[in-house]
Amino acid sequence: xxxxxxxxxxxxxxxxxxxxxxxxxxxxxxxxxxxxxxxxxxxxxxxxxxxxxxxxxxxxxxxxxxxxxxxxxxxxxxxxxxxxxxxxxxxxxxxxxxxxxxxxxxxxxxxxxxxxxxxxxxxxxxxxxxxxxxxxxxxxxxxxxxxxxxxxxxxxxxxxxxxxxxxxxxxxxxxxxxxxxxxxxxxxxxxxxxxxxxxxxxxxxxxxxxxxxxxxxxxxxxxxxxxxxxxxxxxxxxxxxxxxxxxxxxxxxxxxxxxxxxxxxxxxxxxxxxxxxxxxxxxxxxxxxxxxxxxxxxxxxxxxxxxxxxxxxxxxxxxxxxxxxxxxxxxxxxxxxxxxxxxxxxxxxxxxxxxxxxxxxxxxxxxxxxxxxxxxxxxxxxxxxxxxxxxxxxxxxxxxxxxxxxxxxxxxxxxxxxxxxxxxxxxxxxx
Amino acid sequence: xxxxxxxxxxxxxxxxxxxxxxxxxxxxxxxxxxxxxxxxxxxxxxxxxxxxxxxxxxxxxxxxxxxxxxxxxxxxxxxxxxxxxxxxxxxxxxxxxxxxxxxxxxxxxxxxxxxxxxxxxxxxxxxxxxxxxxxxxxxxxxxxxxxxxxxxxxxxxxxxxxxxxxxxxxxxxxxxxxxxxxxxxxxxxxxxxxxxxxxxxxxxxxxxxxxxxxxxxxxxxxxxxxxxxxxxxxxxxxxxxxxxxxxxxxxxx
Ligand SMILES: Nc1ncnc2c1ncn2[C@@H]1O[C@H](COP(=O)(O)OP(=O)(O)OP(=O)(O)O)[C@@H](O)[C@H]1O
Ligand SMILES: [Mg+2]
Numbered sequence: 001x002x003x004x005x006x007x008x009x010x011x012x013x014x015x016x017x018x019x020x021x022x023x024x025x026x027x028x029x030x031x032x033x034x035x036x037x038x039x040x041x042x043x044x045x046x047x048x049x050x051x052x053x054x055x056x057x058x059x060x061x062x063x064x065x066x067x068x069x070x071x072x073x074x075x076x077x078x079x080x081x082x083x084x085x086x087x088x089x090x091x092x093x094x095x096x097x098x099x100x101x102x103x104x105x106x107x108x109x110x111x112x113x114x115x116x117x118x119x120x121x122x123x124x125x126x127x128x129x130x131x132x133x134x135x136x137x138x139x140x141x142x143x144x145x146x147x148x149x150x151x152x153x154x155x156x157x158x159x160x161x162x163x164x165x166x167x168x169x170x171x172x173x174x175x176x177x178x179x180x181x182x183x184x185x186x187x188x189x190x191x192x193x194x195x196x197x198x199x200x201x202x203x204x205x206x207x208x209x210x211x212x213x214x215x216x217x218x219x220x221x222x223x224x225x226x227x228x229x230x231x232x233x234x235x236x237x238x239x240x241x242x243x244x245x246x247x248x249x250x251x252x253x254x255x256x257x258x259x260x261x262x263x264x265x266x267x268x269x270x271x272x273x274x275x276x277x278x279x280x281x282x283x284x285x286x287x288x289x290x291x292x293x294x295x296x297x298x299x300x301x302x303x304x305x306x307x308x309x310x311x312x313x314x315x316x317x318x319x320x321x322x323x324x325x326x327x328x329x330x331x332x333x334x335x336x337x338x339x340x341x342x343x344x345x346x347x348x349x350x351x352x353x354x355x356x357x358x359x360x361x362x363x364x365x366x367x368x369x370x371x372x373x374x375x376x377x378x379x380x381x382x383x384x385x386x387x388x389x390x391x392x393x394x395x396x397x398x399x400x401x402x403x404x405x406x407x408x409x410x411x412x413x414x415x416x417x418x419x420x421x422x423x424x425x426x427x428x429x430x431x
Numbered sequence: 432x433x434x435x436x437x438x439x440x441x442x443x444x445x446x447x448x449x450x451x452x453x454x455x456x457x458x459x460x461x462x463x464x465x466x467x468x469x470x471x472x473x474x475x476x477x478x479x480x481x482x483x484x485x486x487x488x489x490x491x492x493x494x495x496x497x498x499x500x501x502x503x504x505x506x507x508x509x510x511x512x513x514x515x516x517x518x519x520x521x522x523x524x525x526x527x528x529x530x531x532x533x534x535x536x537x538x539x540x541x542x543x544x545x546x547x548x549x550x551x552x553x554x555x556x557x558x559x560x561x562x563x564x565x566x567x568x569x570x571x572x573x574x575x576x577x578x579x580x581x582x583x584x585x586x587x588x589x590x591x592x593x594x595x596x597x598x599x600x601x602x603x604x605x606x607x608x609x610x611x612x613x614x615x616x617x618x619x620x621x622x623x624x625x626x627x628x629x630x631x632x633x634x635x636x637x638x639x640x641x642x643x644x645x646x647x648x649x650x651x652x653x654x655x656x657x658x659x660x661x662x663x664x665x666x667x668x669x670x671x672x673x674x675x676x677x678x679x680x681x682x683x684x
Binding site for chain 2: 374376377379380381382383384385386387388390391394395397398399400401402
């Protein structure tokens, strides 16, 4: 006999009033969205876009409470650029630079005036399909603060902006960092989002970052997911691009108890293009799930997507890449590649390219592979006296080096490379 | 220095080496010739520690110690170097990173300090000139997109940098044009020293004009069927293998 059990729903506590320090238009939005979410079913194994990941989702009532923002200074980063610290979802002005650059506004949501807050409230979520990215709706009901960046036409931020989102998990709870970037015509910037956590209590980090790119805008987005062992991370990034805009995304993620990132890019006018690079590494019993969607809405747009996973031990990595070419999107160019490296027989990788093509004159290529380290390459390296563990690490890094090399900020590239190297070397402990 | 005694080996249940005996002393150069499929690469691979081959009988001693119980990387550090007949391409690992890691692994094993990036670059550039490779190749992936001749020169370059005690060259002369053959043979001659031995597998007498061997052996059907001085190579060139009672194909056993 099969017992049918009602799908678990979002605990009402998760929807408690948030954002009491925010301007009233945002408070109104939060309250409305919260109401709409009462009884929202949580993803289960029967939820198509969560079928491999729902079992890693471990929400408890205790996690419903927002972690208090201590207004602490995050760890100072020596990277050259501007810094904003978001601590437990709240911007910490004391720890942040708000550079005074012509044509660029960088503000916390709390500091927006009512008119700007009203405009923002109307825009939030407009880059994301919240039916496909269910958990982003929780963020829109619960954020306590956020970072708003507006680039006026032709504004150029010369140095990268680092947004350090730190979760202080010394108590159980959840945090909802939020970023909205509005990039005017021909403006340019590089934004590096860095998610980290301290403390070992179970915590949920539920993020949403959105990028709205006007004609010719050029955004480079780097996203690093580096949280600790008890932090569950469900993040979403949305981008919509108008004519000739360019969005370059580099996501690097280290596995955890639950790691989920949804990336949605809409190419809405001719000449828009995106490049999406992603690397995820997992070990032990860790999990990482990348879901991406590229909407080719308009003709003459290009997308180039390359994701690589390395799964060791008994870990589980998932890639789901959807490309949707709408019927008017003639002359679309779309390339998607997902390669996976399995470092042990106990590890699991699920990869699924999903192509929906409704235009007839398009170039669309995709490929997904799952492989192991090449024995003959390993033999070659050790036959030169190289330690087996180091040889394994070199070969694993070789699998992702090409993507890491494309991260345009040198200091980030080097840090990420060193951390990946260390992470991978750990997986060959016994070798 | 290296002593191979009654070595039998098989792969996937098929016996390939059927009792090899060979003694190599420091300073000597040995050439191994023989028809295709006779087991020359198998012998080389077994010496280097390739686990695809199963040693079923016999032993290999390096300075009196059992070589076969060492892992590949340990053999390399003890001085075994194999220049592969078909070097693999390893995209994503740069030649520079690869060579530096290998050189430093050897140095550490020999109780020497690791080379700094600058010292390493100097050595790598000098050595690449010695084998006529553009130092730019150091930035490329290991053997990635190298021509056949470049791969062979890269093997010799590695031998020069790693300073093995015994260099096993598996058809390092194959596929080389006349100039490259000269470069490679000069490299091998530079390797020669009273403490170091060279074991070269070749099909061609022409290499032996550049690198004069002390001994020539004919390997056929998994056994050394004839050994002699360098004049044996000339004789083989003239008469083929037929007079030794060997068909040019591997005999069915
Ligand atoms: N991994 C393997 N699996 C199956 N058979 C193998 C394997 N490696 C070698 N052999 C077989 O062993 C025999 C000896 O091969 P080997 O490569 O040692 O010959 P060789 O003397 O080097 O020939 P060549 O002159 O063509 O290089 C051949 O019949 C070959 O097909
Ligand atoms: Mg051979």
